[in-house]
Amino acid sequence: MALNVTIHRILRHRRFLNSANSTLHLTNTRCFSHAPSPSPSQSSKANDKDPHSGSSSLKDNELAKFAAISDTWWDSEGPFKPLHLMNPTRLAFIRSTLCRHFKRDPYSTRPFERLKIVDVGCGGGILSEPLARLGATVTGVDAVEKNIKIARLHADLDPTTSTIEYCCTTAGTYTHLNSFLLSIAFSHWVYAYQDHFECSQVIEHVANPEEFCKSLAALTNPDGATVVSTINRSMRAYATAIVAAEYILHWLPKGTHQWSSFLTPEELAMILHRAGINVEEMAGFVYNPLTGRWLLSDDISVNFIAFATKSQNAI
Amino acid sequence: MNRLVKKSVSNFFAFKIPTKSLCTGVVKVPGSNVAEILNENEKKENTTSNSIQQYDIAIVGGGLVGMALASFLASMPMTKQLSVAIIDSNPALSGSMSIKKEDPPDPRVSTVTPATISFMKDAGAWKYVEQNRHAYFDKMQVWDYTGLGYARYNARDVNKDFLGCVAENKVLHSALLSCIQDSDFKRTIYPLRLNSMTLNRSSMSVVEENMSSRESSSAQGQCARLQLSDGNSIYAKLVVGADGGKSRVRELAGFKTTGWNYSQNAIICTVEHPSENRCAWQRFLPTGPIALLPIGDKFSNIVWTMSPTESNQRKSIAEEEFLKDVNSALDYGYGPHPTSSLSGTQDLFSWFQMDTTVSANESFEVPPKITKLVSERMVFPLSLRHANSYASKRVVLIGDAAHTVHPLAGQGVNLGFGDAYSLSRVIAEGIALGTDIGEVNLLKKYEAERKPANISMMAILESFQKAYSVDFGPFNILRAAAFHGANYIPPLKRTIISYASGEQNFPVFL
Numbered sequence: 001m002a003l004n005v006t007i008h009r010i011l012r013h014r015r016f017l018n019s020a021n022s023t024l025h026l027t028n029t030r031c032f033s034h035a036p037s038p039s040p041s042q043s044s045k046a047n048d049k050d051p052h053s054g055s056s057s058l059k060d061n062e063l064a065k066f067a068a069i070s071d072t073w074w075d076s077e078g079p080f081k082p083l084h085l086m087n088p089t090r091l092a093f094i095r096s097t098l099c100r101h102f103k104r105d106p107y108s109t110r111p112f113e114r115l116k117i118v119d120v121g122c123g124g125g126i127l128s129e130p131l132a133r134l135g136a137t138v139t140g141v142d143a144v145e146k147n148i149k150i151a152r153l154h155a156d157l158d159p160t161t162s163t164i165e166y167c168c169t170t171a172g173t174y175t176h177l178n179s180f181l182l183s184i185a186f187s188h189w190v191y192a193y194q195d196h197f198e199c200s201q202v203i204e205h206v207a208n209p210e211e212f213c214k215s216l217a218a219l220t221n222p223d224g225a226t227v228v229s230t231i232n233r234s235m236r237a238y239a240t241a242i243v244a245a246e247y248i249l250h251w252l253p254k255g256t257h258q259w260s261s262f263l264t265p266e267e268l269a270m271i272l273h274r275a276g277i278n279v280e281e282m283a284g285f286v287y288n289p290l291t292g293r294w295l296l297s298d299d300i301s302v303n304f305i306a307f308a309t310k311s312q313n314a315i
Numbered sequence: 316m317n318r319l320v321k322k323s324v325s326n327f328f329a330f331k332i333p334t335k336s337l338c339t340g341v342v343k344v345p346g347s348n349v350a351e352i353l354n355e356n357e358k359k360e361n362t363t364s365n366s367i368q369q370y371d372i373a374i375v376g377g378g379l380v381g382m383a384l385a386s387f388l389a390s391m392p393m394t395k396q397l398s399v400a401i402i403d404s405n406p407a408l409s410g411s412m413s414i415k416k417e418d419p420p421d422p423r424v425s426t427v428t429p430a431t432i433s434f435m436k437d438a439g440a441w442k443y444v445e446q447n448r449h450a451y452f453d454k455m456q457v458w459d460y461t462g463l464g465y466a467r468y469n470a471r472d473v474n475k476d477f478l479g480c481v482a483e484n485k486v487l488h489s490a491l492l493s494c495i496q497d498s499d500f501k502r503t504i505y506p507l508r509l510n511s512m513t514l515n516r517s518s519m520s521v522v523e524e525n526m527s528s529r530e531s532s533s534a535q536g537q538c539a540r541l542q543l544s545d546g547n548s549i550y551a552k553l554v555v556g557a558d559g560g561k562s563r564v565r566e567l568a569g570f571k572t573t574g575w576n577y578s579q580n581a582i583i584c585t586v587e588h589p590s591e592n593r594c595a596w597q598r599f600l601p602t603g604p605i606a607l608l609p610i611g612d613k614f615s616n617i618v619w620t621m622s623p624t625e626s627n628q629r630k631s632i633a634e635e636e637f638l639k640d641v642n643s644a645l646d647y648g649y650g651p652h653p654t655s656s657l658s659g660t661q662d663l664f665s666w667f668q669m670d671t672t673v674s675a676n677e678s679f680e681v682p683p684k685i686t687k688l689v690s691e692r693m694v695f696p697l698s699l700r701h702a703n704s705y706a707s708k709r710v711v712l713i714g715d716a717a718h719t720v721h722p723l724a725g726q727g728v729n730l731g732f733g734d735a736y737s738l739s740r741v742i743a744e745g746i747a748l749g750t751d752i753g754e755v756n757l758l759k760k761y762e763a764e765r766k767p768a769n770i771s772m773m774a775i776l777e778s779f780q781k782a783y784s785v786d787f788g789p790f791n792i793l794r795a796a797a798f799h800g801a802n803y804i805p806p807l808k809r810t811i812i813s814y815a816s817g818e819q820n821f822p823v824f825l
Contacts, residue, residue, distance in 0.1 A: 076754070076755055076756055084756060085756065088756075088757075091748040091750075092748060095747065109393055109396055109746055109747075129749070132749070133750075133751075134749040291763070292763075
């Protein structure tokens with residue numbers, strides 16, 4: 001327990017994050033595990049790819065965009081309204097796929113009991129809180145410090161969600177992200193990995209999606225699950241998610257999304273496959289302007305969500 | 316860090332306890348030793364971690380609709396683990412009052428539609444209604460004083476066994492209460508009134524408050540706080556206002572309403588007649604409609620709408636005088652009987668020959684003669700009221716708190732049951748997806764489902780009420796034509812029946 005607290009404090013003080021080695025040292029002394037530690041060659045490759053040293057798979061300007069509006073995360077009429085409206089639909093998909101995969105009773109009120117879930121890019125905790133209410137042990141991870149603060153404070157208001165652990169990655173190198181993720185795994189569960197990774201509406205803001213997926217995969221349990229939701233790189237998505245949402249309806253601030261960073265479902269499936277995770281199911285989100293509600297559908301041309309599993313034989 | 320914060324918070328709260336118990340102690344037992352009280356209360360507080368009870372849902376108002384919501388929640392697997400507080404000072408809720416079958420029927424009755432009956436059957440409450448006095452009716456006759464037209468409805472027009480069922484309110488209420496008591500639903504009944512309510516409108520302002528003052532209510536920061544009439548408070552994630560037309564919850568939450576008072580009162584009473592009655596009768600008079608509804612055995616219930624002065628007069632006159640008035644109103648008073656003009660209309664609607672309804676072939680019947688008055692006469696003012704919105708953060712209105720209507724079609728409580736059903740389904744959906752049940756977006760789903768249905772019903776009832784309050788030649792003929800149309804055009808009649816039965820939410824002519 002004390003070590004947990006220590007690790008939290010250390011991460012927050014940022015001192016140790018400046019050098020990957022010290023974090024690794026902490027993790028190595030702490031646990032017995034089979035986690036693949038990021039090899040030095042991998043980290044240098046990442047550094048070579050990025051022109052700036054110290055930049056990560058997360059883009060700095062993306063972080064700044066979110067930091068600017070982080071106070072309004074929980075205002076359901078504010079700038080995050082589309083996310084709030086879409087949330088129940090995402091949860092419906094997650095609930096049905098996870099219940100099926102982990103053989104849980106779909107009529108139970110807490111079907112995710114004893115499941116460990118990490119919400120990568122949790123923002124203000126919009127997805128983490130319902131997952132916690134459904135019984136999961138949730139860890140929320142985000143790169144923006146303000147978001148984590150807001151998320152933590154909001155989660156503490158309700159006893160069921162106050163068990164969520166929020167951790168902030170600072171804008172560090174890829175290795176920091178990876179080792180950081182390793183460290184949170186070890187701080188909570190000595191022998192086990194995460195059962196499930198959740199990454200919703202994040203990957204389109206990430207500079208290097210392939211490495212990002214690799215780090216997600218590295219920490220998923222064999223036979224664990226990964227759910228990624230994002231926007232398709234199609235003409236329809238350009239018209240809907242960028243032109244309509246940002247310029248006409250003003251649902252999102254202009255410049256929230258870059259069409260070139262969108263991934264097509266095939267690309268996402270390929271990236272995940274290379275990381276050892278196989279996409280099993282995909283669904284799309286469709287907005288009905290008459291009722292103002294989002295629905296799950298087979299139409300993956302704009303917003304889509306993918307459910308993938310790590311095969312049992314993988315490392 | 317979280318744990319440190321929690322520890323400091325609980326320490327702070329411990330300091331707060333003695334001051335609170337001092338207040339309640341003095342209020343509760345004024346005569347005894349204050350020190351004794353302090354010790355007692357502190358002991359009590361030490362056994363429970365929080366002195367203020369926290370519930371998932373607080374239903375303010377334990378009437379028909381409030382209890383219906385509780386029983387619907389108790390019957391669904393997703394919601395039966397919720398903890399519910401019911402706040403109503405009515406002694407009937409303590410369950411100590413039982414219904415004696417020998418008692419004459421209470422004049423307060425409701426007509427429940429088949430849709431409501433099916434909701435209650437799903438919840439497991441209908442079997443209790445059938446154990447007590449109730450009356451299914453399969454025929455209905457509606458006509459007016461001009462004698463120009465009438466309409467007869469039969470359950471067999473829509474291939475059903477009954478059009479509805481009439482039951483005393485106390486029978487329905489105790490059935491719902493028994494249904495809740497059957498299940499191990501966590502409910503606590505507070506026999507008190509609601510004094511005031513504090514809602515945390517913006518979660519971020521609560522968060523800032525908590526950051527600066529380290530309030531002990533950090534865990535309840537998301538909840539609404541209700542102050543009850545005995546000085547105690549409870550917390551709830553969702554407050555449901557089911558407290559009737561003069562809703563306190565609606566007032567405290569700041570919902571605006573639209574509506575007006577009808578310059579009409581309704582007199583209700585129970586009467587007896589020589590033979591059994593299985594038909595619901597309604598005659599529109601110049602001052603308002605009079606309805607005769609079967610309750611069971613040889614009893615029926617009268618609902619007579621009239622102007623306030625007339626109602627005060629009729630309430631105080633002798634029993635025989637009143638019965639004479641009632642019989643005249645139902646029979647020959649104010650105008651002639653409509654003639655069963657089957658021959659005249661045959662050629663007009665002859666193309667519907669293939670599809671005639673059973674009731675189109677029935678001729679006009681005279682309602683039973685009333686022989687005895689078996690209960691006191693009660694008078695109620697009538698009004699139309701509609702809340703502009705049904706839901707806001709942590710508060711939602713159902714039943715009469717959201718809408719009150721004219722009793723001329725027996726729809727009021729059925730709209731309320733529809734609200735309770737819809738809200739219980741929406742809450743179940745929210746729980747299935749891990750949503751906070753007090754969240755506005757979830758509650759707005761309920762509003763989006765019920766508001767259009769309620770408004771369309773209210774519009775229709777209002778148009779009926781206005782149409783029948785005018786005594787003007789051409790208008791009377793229009794109304795007669797409407798009667799004929801409803802009686803002899805089968806698709807129209809079927810739509811009317813299924814809309815009034817609650818099977819359809821909108822009177823769409825299909």
